[in-house]
Structure formats: structure tokens, C-alpha cells
Amino acid sequence: MSSQATPTLRLSGIGASPGVAVGHAFILDRKRIRTPKLRLADAEVEPERMRMKTAIDLSDRQLAELKDQITRTEGSDHALILEAHRLMLHDPMLVDEVNRLIVEDRINAEWAVRRTARKIKHLFDNIPDEYFRERRSDVDYVADRIIRNLMGQVVDEDVEVPAEAIVVAHDLPPADAAMMARSGRVAGFVTDLGGQTSHTAIVARARETPAVVGAGRASEQISPGDLVAMDGTRGVVLVNPTEDQLALFREEQRRYLESEQLALATKDQPAVSTDGFRIRLNGNMEFLEEIPSLLAHGAEGIGLYRTEFMFLDRKTAPTEEEHYRAYKQVLEAMGGRPVTIRTLDLGGDKVPGKTKHEKEPNPAMGLRAIRYCLSNRELFRVQLRALLRASVHGNLRLMFPLICGVSELREARSELEACRTALGRAGVPVGKRFPVGIMVETPSAATIADRLAQEADFFSIGTNDLIQYSLAIDRQNREVAYLYRPLHLSVLRMLQGIVDAAKAANIPVSMCGEMAGDPLFTLVLLALGFDELSMTSGQIPVVKRMMRRVSRSEAVEMLQGAMELTTAEEIERFVRTEMDRRFGGGQEGLLLPPAHDPEPESV
Numbered sequence: 001m002s003s004q005a006t007p008t009l010r011l012s013g014i015g016a017s018p019g020v021a022v023g024h025a026f027i028l029d030r031k032r033i034r035t036p037k038l039r040l041a042d043a044e045v046e047p048e049r050m051r052m053k054t055a056i057d058l059s060d061r062q063l064a065e066l067k068d069q070i071t072r073t074e075g076s077d078h079a080l081i082l083e084a085h086r087l088m089l090h091d092p093m094l095v096d097e098v099n100r101l102i103v104e105d106r107i108n109a110e111w112a113v114r115r116t117a118r119k120i121k122h123l124f125d126n127i128p129d130e131y132f133r134e135r136r137s138d139v140d141y142v143a144d145r146i147i148r149n150l151m152g153q154v155v156d157e158d159v160e161v162p163a164e165a166i167v168v169a170h171d172l173p174p175a176d177a178a179m180m181a182r183s184g185r186v187a188g189f190v191t192d193l194g195g196q197t198s199h200t201a202i203v204a205r206a207r208e209t210p211a212v213v214g215a216g217r218a219s220e221q222i223s224p225g226d227l228v229a230m231d232g233t234r235g236v237v238l239v240n241p242t243e244d245q246l247a248l249f250r251e252e253q254r255r256y257l258e259s260e261q262l263a264l265a266t267k268d269q270p271a272v273s274t275d276g277f278r279i280r281l282n283g284n285m286e287f288l289e290e291i292p293s294l295l296a297h298g299a300e301g302i303g304l305y306r307t308e309f310m311f312l313d314r315k316t317a318p319t320e321e322e323h324y325r326a327y328k329q330v331l332e333a334m335g336g337r338p339v340t341i342r343t344l345d346l347g348g349d350k351v352p353g354k355t356k357h358e359k360e361p362n363p364a365m366g367l368r369a370i371r372y373c374l375s376n377r378e379l380f381r382v383q384l385r386a387l388l389r390a391s392v393h394g395n396l397r398l399m400f401p402l403i404c405g406v407s408e409l410r411e412a413r414s415e416l417e418a419c420r421t422a423l424g425r426a427g428v429p430v431g432k433r434f435p436v437g438i439m440v441e442t443p444s445a446a447t448i449a450d451r452l453a454q455e456a457d458f459f460s461i462g463t464n465d466l467i468q469y470s471l472a473i474d475r476q477n478r479e480v481a482y483l484y485r486p487l488h489l490s491v492l493r494m495l496q497g498i499v500d501a502a503k504a505a506n507i508p509v510s511m512c513g514e515m516a517g518d519p520l521f522t523l524v525l526l527a528l529g530f531d532e533l534s535m536t537s538g539q540i541p542v543v544k545r546m547m548r549r550v551s552r553s554e555a556v557e558m559l560q561g562a563m564e565l566t567t568a569e570e571i572e573r574f575v576r577t578e579m580d581r582r583f584g585g586g587q588e589g590l591l592l593p594p595a596h597d598p599e600p601e602s603v
Contacts, residue, residue, distance in 0.1 A: 303534020
């Protein structure tokens with residue numbers, strides 16, 4: 001029951017895993033650990049270093065045991081994360097700096113670990129790739145484990161979660177998130193930190209558990225046992241809601257489940273509008289273990305396979321054989337369905353053994369993605385050779401990220417052909433020629449899309465970056481995130497121009513950014529004429545079902561009306577009204593997400 005005597009608290013975060021949940025708060029407080037600060041006498045320095053070494057060894061053994069446990073119960077996906085933590089434990093960047101602080105600054109190991117962790121996390125802040133930026137939390141997990149072991153505290157304590165609990169935490173270690181989600185007793189997750197690619201978000205989506213991450217100080221503002229109603233689509237959390245609010249959430253939960261069941265019942269039917277326009281719906285993925293969920297939700301292929309995870313927390317770059325095995329597994333698992341693999345989309349600061357973590361003034365616009373690969377040809381060739389070898393095992397499509405001009409595309413394709421020739425001469429089996437496309441994610445690529453379309457086999461629009469660069473908005477910056485507007489007229493015109501250029505050149509055009517999976521934009525994308533859309537698994541059935549309930553001609557008419565307006569607010573209101581008219585109120589079992597809440601607030 002709700003607590004009418006207690007004022008309702010309303011929090012906003014990032015909707016990381018869709019679904020509505022209501023339950024009582026279970027506060028998991030593993031993050032907060034007070035770090036002692038001590039000055040060392042000369043005689044205490046060497047014993048302190050040994051104490052640090054013992055704590056690292058103990059942490060390593062604990063992580064190895066956890067990895068075995070998770071592998072037995074969850075498969076190897078989340079175990080890879082724990083293995084990355086083990087590698088981080090022994091990273092010279094951590095160990096050497098802690099020992100230096102102990103010896104030179106004469107401070108105790110706990111304090112040295114905390115200072116070093118802050119320094120490493122600061123480096124992650126400047127990484128443009130969201131997935132890798134989220135790995136800041138890994139630094140905290142590892143540092144906390146070492147510090148707890150230094151202080152003799154209990155680590156990996158078993159957690160007994162009550163049934164239908166809303167687990168609230170500052171952040172969740174991946175092992176905790178995986179084990180709790182698997183228990184079936186968790187109704188939802190709410191965390192202070194995290195983004196779409198945080199471990200909590202990945203685990204929650206894999207387990208189809210609603211989650212709101214990046215909710216500010218939720219773990220401080222929510223008390224144990226508080227009644228919590230949360231919406232993992234909108235990123236909204238209500239603490240101690242009123243009876244009326246609770247009734248609305250219950251109704252929303254009922255409609256969401258009904259909508260999901262209806263959508264899943266027809267997940268294998270193609271996305272064809274009532275007047276016959278066909279759009280292929282694919283899935284975005286990073287780990288092999290995501291494929292069963294994608295297929296279960298009706299994915300017709302992989303529209304975006306991110307390969308950056310292979311570079312996560314390693315001392316050395318992955319070998320050609322490691323690349324090859326990873327791609328071969330995905331291609332075989334998809335059984336002939338198309339698999340679009342994106343080449344490395346990172347800056348040099350995260351490629352092991354290549355740089356000294358030098359900071360760039362503006363890494364989002366610096367040496368990253370295809371630019372970095374063309375500046376580090378051997379690293380690029382290792383990945384290209386592996387892709388060529390793996391192409392014999394399935395339906396491969398290769399995609400270069402952050403292409404800004406024709407010269408870059410020509411250089412990248414030239415490297416690919418050089419690798420193909422070299423493998424051929426060496427007698428290494430290589431598959432048939434496969435489509436080679438580009439991600440269109442900069443205004444420069446959008447502007448010359450007609451020229452790029454002459455030399456690319458397909459386009460895939462990365463809307464997350466394209467919108468940021470077009471509107472000059474950092475959507476991670478809470479001060480300006482409200483200006484990130486996918487329905488800004490300039491964005492719509494840019495999308496239309498890219499699609500038109502692809503159609504004129506007779507090449508397929510896809511979208512793999514977050515905009516593709518948001519049901520609010522489904523009719524807009526249908527009207528624009530995309531051939532394919534790629535999204536997370538849970539979004540596929542709903543978008544498919546919406547596509548099948550409308551004609552493209554009425555979608556085109558709606559878009560024309562929207563583009564006669566001027567401001568983003570006007571266009572959003574118009575599109576939402578049109579979508580509500582067709583799908584609002586759960587008509588035909590389709591539930592349109594409520595309007596987004598750009599700013600956190602309390603009521």
C-alpha cells in the first residue's frame with residue numbers, strides 16, 4: 001500500500017530496460033566505503049606494499065571464483081566482465097601508481113588505491129565512446145574490492161532479496177546484478193549511476209527486468225521498504241506514490257504486459273505496412289549471448305555488432321585469431337541471416353599498447369574510429385584479415401564508422417582489398433565479396449551522401465552521434481541534454497537527404513541509433529523510407545507490430561505535416577498527437593511510451 005503520509009518523491013533517470021514495476025525498495029549499499037587516510041613512517045612503507053600485494057592476490061582469487069560461479073549459472077557473457085576486472089587488478093596503471101604513492105607520498109594503501117582510481121576514472125571521462133566511458137564503474141568495482149580486502153571487510157556477501165523487490169543501489173557490480181536478476185525475485189533496478197551501456201543496463205535487458213539508471217542520488221533519497229513505482233521506458237521513479245499515482249502505474253504495467261504479449265505473439269511476422277512497404281528489423285549486439293534473446297524477439301539479422309568489447313581492459317590488442325573466433329561464432333549463430341559488423345570505433349587511448357593515454361583536447365572529434373584505424377594500419381589489418389577469414393562462415397556485411405569523406409572510404413576499402421589479396425596469395429580461405437557500408441553519423445557525411453553512395457554498398461545512420469554533431473549537443477551533459485531533439489527539423493531534413501541519396505544510388509539504408517527503436521518515431525522512419533532498422537531485442541516486436549498497423553502513405557502524410565512546422569517542440573507535439581490518435585490508450589494492444597522527461601525533479 002502507498003504511504004500517503006509521506007510526500008511523494010519523483011526521480012528521473014535513464015530508461016535502461018523497458019517495463020513498469022511496482023515494489024518495495026531493497027537498498028543495496030555496497031558502494032559506500034569510508035577510505036582511511038594515514039601517513040606512513042619509513043619503516044611502514046615496505047610492509048604496506050606487501051599488504052597491497054596480498055589484497056590484490058586475494059581479490060584475484062575472489063574474482064576467479066565468482067567468474068566460475070557466473071559461468072556455471074549465466075554463461076560466459078558476464079564472466080567476460082569479471083575476467084576484465086581481473087586484468088584491471090594487475091594493470092600497471094593501477095598497481096604501479098598505488099605503489100608509487102605508498103613509497104613517495106607515504107600514504108596507506110587504501111588511500112593510494114582511492115586516489116589512483118579517481119585518476120583512472122578521469123581518463124575515462126574523456127572517451128567519446130559511451131560504452132567505454134561507462135567502464136568507469138569497473139574502476140570503482142575493482143578499487144572497492146581491493147580496499148575492502150585491505151580493511152578485512154566481508155566481500156561478496158550473499159544477498160537475500162525479498163520477492164518483488166525494487167533493488168536500489170549507487171551502482172551494481174555485474175556479478176550482483178546477474179545473480180539477483182536470475183533469482184526471479186527482483187521486480188526492477190534503480191541505480192544512481194550508469195547509462196544505456198552500463199553493466200546493470202546490459203544485465204537488466206538480457207533478463208527483461210525493468211531498470212532506471214543514472215537516477216542521481218536515488219540510493220540516498222529512497223529508504224528501505226519505501227513503495228517504489230518505476231517505468232524503465234521513460235526513466236521515471238516515483239517513491240511512495242499516492243493512491244491515484246499508484247493506480248496509474250498499475251494500469252500502465254497491465255497495458256505494457258498486454259502490449260508486450262501481443263507483440264511477441266506476432267514477432268516472426270515481417271514488418272510490412274498495410275500498403276506493402278517492407279522494412280527489415282534487426283538487432284544491435286555486443287556479446288554472443290545476446291543472440292538468443294534477439295532471435296526470440298524476432299530479429300531478422302544483426303544491424304550493428306560492436307567490436308569494441310574485444311579491446312576492453314586488456315594489456316595487449318586482440319590477435320587476429322581472437323577476432324576471427326568471435327566473428328565466426330556470431331555468423332554461425334545467426335545461421336545465414338545478415339550480420340553487420342562495425343570495425344573498431346575507439347580512440348587510441350583505449351587501444352592497448354598503442355598510446356600513453358594522452359588526452360586529446362576534444363576526443364569526440366579527435367583521432368578515433370576509422371581515423372584511428374587508418375593511422376594505425378597494422379591494427380586495422382588484423383581486424384580486416386579476421387573479418388575476411390570469418391566471412392566464409394555466414395552472411396557478413398562490414399561497416400566502417402565515422403566516415404566523413406570519400407577519401408576515407410576509399411582508403412579503408414583499399415586496405416580491405418589489400419588484405420583480401422594477401423590472404424588469397426597465402427592460400428587462406430576467404431568468403432565471397434560481401435557488402436561494405438559506412439555509418440553516416442556526421443553532418444559532413446550527410447551533406448555528401450550522394451557522393452558516398454556511389455562508393456558504399458549500404459548506409460547505416462548512427463543517430464546518436466549524428467544528432468549530437470548536428471545540433472552541437474552533448475547528450476551526456478545534463479545542462480544541455482534537453483536540447484537533444486531527434487525531431488528537430490534540421491535532423492529530419494538531414495535524414496531525408498541521406499535516405500534520398502541512398503535510394504538514388506539504389507543502395508539500402510538502415511538506422512542503428514536509439515531513434516530506430518523508439519516507437520514514437522516509428523511512423524516518421526516508415527515515412528522516410530528506411531529499408532532496415534536495428535535496435536535492442538525488446539524493442540523489435542512492438543515496432544514490428546506498429547509497422548503492420550499503418551500504411552506508408554498515411555505515414556508520409558503525417559511526416560509532411562510535421563515538416564511544415566518549425567520548432568522541435570511543435571513537431572514533437574504534432575507527431576505525438578498523431579501517434580496517440582493511432583496507438584494511444586493501448587489501441588490494438590499497442591502502447592506508446594509517454595512523453596520523455598528531460599529534467600529530474602522532485603514533487
